Amino acid sequence: MKKLLVLLLLATFAQAQTKDEQQIRSLYDAALTEGKAYDWLNHLSNQIGGRLSGSVQAEQAVKYTKQELEKLGLDRVWLQPVMVPKWVRGTPEYAFIETKPGLTNNVPVCALGGSVATPLGGIKAGVVEVKGIEELEQLGRKNIEGKIVFFNRPMEATQINTFKAYGGCVDQRYSGAMEAAKFGAAAVIVRSMNLRLDDLPHTGSMSYGDLPVSERIPAAAISTNGAEFLSTTLKLQPDIKFYLKQNCKQLEDVQSYNVIGEVRGTEEPEKIMVVGGHLDSWDLGDGSHDDGAGCVQSMEVLRLFKETGYKPKKTLRVVLFMNEENGLRGGTEYAAQAAKKKEKHVFALESDAGGFSPRGFNFDAPQGFMKTVESWKPLLEPYLLHQFVSGGGGADIGPLRGEGVILAGLMPDSQRYFDHHHAENDTFEHVNKRELELGAAAMASLIYLYDNYGDESTAMDNGK
Template structure:
């Protein structure tokens, strides 16, 4: 009996080694295809330079829908289709203007209206400015300290976290909820320090969340250099209130019909089981949306192209989704999840790429620590040669999180190097020239490798 057990264990270990070797060989094929023949970079160039900014509801967003559908049809994927979704149509209008007013001195500073903000009156807004570091300070100041004034939210990025997304999350409430909270106390406007650790004159836009009661005030992001200057002037003039002027002409138009764009490679063994990869096709209007999120959508298309080019026949259906309206509503992700539930689709995994096209580092799993430990035990060594082996418990992504309503799906975020992302995030600097070809193609191959593992083996079990 003991000999039998030892023999069985030996055969099991041999089988495991053979499987690992086959996986290693396939990884090499996937990375070779991406690095030698990769299409992500050239496709991204077209998206950025021929189409450009793609805010939901815009003509460019529709052009991007039509082009990505044709792109995937041209690759010969098994199925390519559009999924209808109604999206908001917000327009920025004329370029914003802003000035710090100290006595008779006027100092121009760069601002950008926050997404979904209302416009100012035609003449703009001028009022005394009150600096705060947190939403909690508003309750302390109350209506007496805030009514008729412009609130300046000036909490900077925390420089200590290694993962810069933590700093972004820590500063983000002032942009999302600051303006509506200030409005409750009678403020007439809100200015928010740009959500970045960089010190420059690029204002960073991004969505602010209004309440449905209609008591909304205009709000804008100010560049970090502008924020520092405003803060210094407030502190150095304690007896003479500093005023702020800004003007913006943004407005909300009627919702528009748009689409998620979906491409598939049909599974040969279990086609009813689905592995989804995706990013968001829309972008802010200030630039080309290269890293946010042109890189993510082009990597998602590339995963299918790489698998097809290497001759790999997936067992499960592999689906690439170009989600619409992540930036100012997330309606595309919600619609996709609703349809998945309505059609009773069986999603095994969903992977989102929405942190830029930088060097891959690994993946975060919105799942139990026990599952992540098993994934690390079984797969980390395969990813290590490609420097994408950081496998952690963590968030996945805005567009795939609604899929949590579908039982059994594991939600995964692609995690590239994060150090540069928030320097250009939501700014005019998010252009094609700031994307590195090799980094982008490596990311697509890393995602394709994880898709391959899930397709071949499912998720490891105890």
């Protein structure tokens, strides 16, 4: 009798696995032969362009993606209002190194997002180089006051996970100006967050904290080649001058929107799964990798389910968040509205690491769920999805964190991402169509598996 029961259980498992294999195969086939993600990204990138929060382009992207989601025949599509910051870059930045009066070398720079402008005539001052914020205290006001602080800590090349390399030095970009201003610095120049040597400065968000407006100083990124040149020149001639001119400005907040589409669950509609990316981008490129790719992949997940005839048991939403880059207002507002309406979110998956070949997923989840994920490996490894890492998720879905909510992030190959991140070469031609489609299919597969088996891990975590 026991032997018969075991055989029946094995037969049931094999049948379920065959069904899952077929469904995942159909998702990949549909994505790779008749996908829409690349066409959507083409329009976002080449017809609309960079989508800085509060810009005309950001609003065009809201209208476009809403229209495209409506074409998919979802149960519901709507816009969720959110107030966002409006920072404008102004005319192009300009900088040079002066070794002697009248003897100068231009270097590529760009204002950091949120920075104040220089005075109308620019700033020219001596330079003090540091490798990190902690060195400011050691130097003290007497060595910093009136000078331009040059933060020159590079991304750690020995880190195989380039996001860890980025995390190891991004504090100088985000907080460098705030900290240097406390010692009387005139401005800050920050080495671009980029592993390769090139002439492209990389922008990104920065903060003055609660520093009074009158005490805020300009902050700019310098290209990695520029940083190397400046550092070498300083070693040979410490008394050089650096000139910086930028014209950026912070305006009043404006209203924008998260774009949301929904397919109502057939069995447990009260349980909500989210898949999304952020619709805004920086203004130097067209935001194809960061994060146009994540947005169109998320839209494609819902289209793939409809195309393959799969009807999710739980409610599935695609959310295109506004203002991840310089405020996280969209993610914060979505979570606030979900809490206000007492919605029950159970799973959220974000794609915000570029449109490169998918390698797996990271999870902010209990151990019981990670054990369940391990059981999915045989279904996902044929598609080269082999990394299932505990710890992670995504910035926009982070505010949804709470008891019973699983957060996940798509993990593409990261080696080329920071060549483009926040720079003018984050453009459509650097996105590979097949890699983008593979990422969308990977996301759809994970959503499918959670929809069918995710509750098993919840029971495991509750000791049932």
